[in-house]
Amino acid sequence: MQYRRLGRAGLQVSELSLGSWVTYANQVDVNAAVEMMAAAYDAGVNFFDNAEAYAGGKSEEVMGAALKKLGWARLNYTVSTKFFWGLSDAVTVNRKNTLNRKYLMQAIDGSLQRFGLDHLDLVYCHRADPNTPIEETVHAMSDMITQGKALYWGTSEWSAADIRAAWDIADRHHLHKPVVEQPQYHLFHREKVEQEFARLYDDIGLGLTTWSPLASGLLTGKYKAGIPADSRGAMQSLSFLQDGLTDKAKNEAVAKLEPIARDLGATTAQLAIAWVAKNPRVSSVITGASSVKQLKDNLKAAEIIPKLTPDVLKRIDEITAPLAA
Ligand SMILES: NC(=O)c1ccc[n+]([C@@H]2O[C@H](COP(=O)([O-])OP(=O)(O)OC[C@H]3O[C@@H](n4cnc5c(N)ncnc54)[C@H](OP(=O)(O)O)[C@@H]3O)[C@@H](O)[C@H]2O)c1
Helix, strand or coil: CCEEECCCCCCEEECEEEECCCCECCCECHHHHHHHHHHHHHCCCCEEECCCCHHHHHHHHHHHHHHHHHCCCHHHCEEEEEECCCCCCCCCCCCCCCCCHHHHHHHHHHHHHHHCCCCEEEEEECCCCCCCCHHHHHHHHHHHHHCCCEEEEEECCCCHHHHHHHHHHHHHCCCCCEEEECCECECCECHHHHHHCHHHHHHHCCEEEEECCCHHHHHHCCCCCCCCCCCHHHCHHHHHHHHHHCCHHHHHHHHHHHHHHHHCCCCHHHHHHHHHHHCCCEEEEEECCCCHHHHHHHHCHHHHHHHCCHHHHHHHHHHHHHHCC
16 A cells, blocks of 8 residues: 655545445444454555544444544544534534534534544535635634644535635635545546646645545446345435446446456456546545455555556546546
């Protein structure tokens, strides 16, 4: 496992990391989380991603309990969370879909309590909030750092213009700047990372922690013959993913990737994860897994990254680029 700086920040994160969306508290309990996080850590993973909204706060509790059991030195791991959606199902003003100061300042305290930690390494604005001035959000995120509750902050699924505006405000007021963006990035979803953000990497030193490297499992090839009963695609709460997972052209493309992967001694999942990591703008590829076996298989993608030569990348592109958004 190699380690990369989080953009211009000095923090070094493992090129492959582990996230808890869908899985923790739904498919994965504390004991399984301990097993998975230990397997990841043994493979060199030092970054674990979470969010307030995952499983309504329970995902943070599961990861926090797992960290307690694992007892790692605090310096040896990086843990993140994200704020925006809030926890209450009731749509109450100032508690949902917002990045206003009132919400953010209580959200960090709630997350710290659920994790049982005295600080988080990385906190993200989980989406942009058009109803709060960016200046207000930047001040609140910077204050979390000044108060010692977080060490770095960033954004997720923000536009390049909003990221740049946040950075400029922080620069102008000598506040802590956003150092990282968390976008979706995989073989079928490229535009933001490769086009829209292009100027930000050198101009403001933006780092990237990217999500869904397997397009929720599509790139494993498991959806070629429909939706397996025990898969994410079969989960009622995630039915919005089904059209994408069963897309005929994309599943055919995944089948065409199989011989390329085989030539490299890899699975298509490992190939797809390695492809994301091959982009030097990516600080860390946040992987997801519902079992230890999947996780261990996927982390072997680290060995495939150097095998992605220009020729191999060209073959992969010919198959996937025409279908990518
Ligand atoms: N910032 C954001 O808005 C945002 C959004 C989404 C995700 N994320 C972060 O990114 C992380 C990763 O996203 P993701 O979970 O969507 O990643 P992904 O790698 O695209 O999908 C992971 C899922 O694919 C299936 N899978 C993984 N490896 C497999 C294998 N070898 N064989 C068969 N199936 C396999 C598993 O689901 P099943 O076994 O259940 O089918 C697993 O949970 C999340 O945990 C979260 O931390 C962030």
